[in-house]
Amino acid sequence: MYLKTLDIHTAYTLEPAKLDLYLLDLSEKFADRERPLVLICPGGAYSYTSDREAEPVALAFSAMGYHAAVLHYSCAPAKFPAALVELAQSVALIRSRAADWHILSDEITVCGFSAGGHLAACLGAYWKSPFLKEAAELPAALMKPDRLLLGYPVITAGEHCHRESIENLLGRKAEDPEMRDIVSVEKHVTGDFPETFLWGTFDDGSVPVQNSLLLVSAMADAGIPCAYHLFAHGAHGLALGDWRTESSRTHATAPEVSVWIPLAGTWLESSRKNGENHGVSHRK
16 A cells, blocks of 8 residues: 655645545556545544544545545634635545546545535535636536545534534634525535435434435435435444544444445445446446
């Protein structure tokens, strides 16, 4: 495995974001040297990026045969759309270097947890928008996430919002109805929104389950394929759900939830095969 850390510079922050790459070292003995990549956005209420939702998740996808990356995006006091521009530029960078890094350029999945799930979902909603193309100074095709994979995501700034995330994201504009509408992802799902895998728990004590339900409903209205797994019990921020990412603060695990990783792997492979069956082949 090759490990690289790259700086992501934008006009919206003083300090660059950090993009950690976990690239598989595949020799010519492998039939498929070009592999999909999963780009992970950890959570942390737009206050920090959680270590528990970063490298351990990247390594789990690497073990499945995927390249992986983790974006340590800018958090408060940085404000919207700083992190979104960083994510868009990260996807574009990975896509532009796909041949060098043996990445399938049309198999880039953006995975996000909690506030990082909000960030990933925002890219799903806005990758084709004029405002993001102008802010990132990139063509839409380079920024497009091919799929989304969301764990207990923050989605709305409405009634069921995670207030801390929205306040950190918007700062002094947190009470501005127009800005809250802009960052309520469920209001901006169109036919260009990517296929999505979501999971969460019913009794999440931090981000209400209605966040995921609002997104699923909006995707259903737009006709976008979605796989949604709602587990009955489990605290917020479970990451992998088992001892590998147990929190030093809450010591929360939920082994029954840890099946989300193999479920996500099956979904990703199924989505790839469906693409090939519809005439889009990713094999050389």
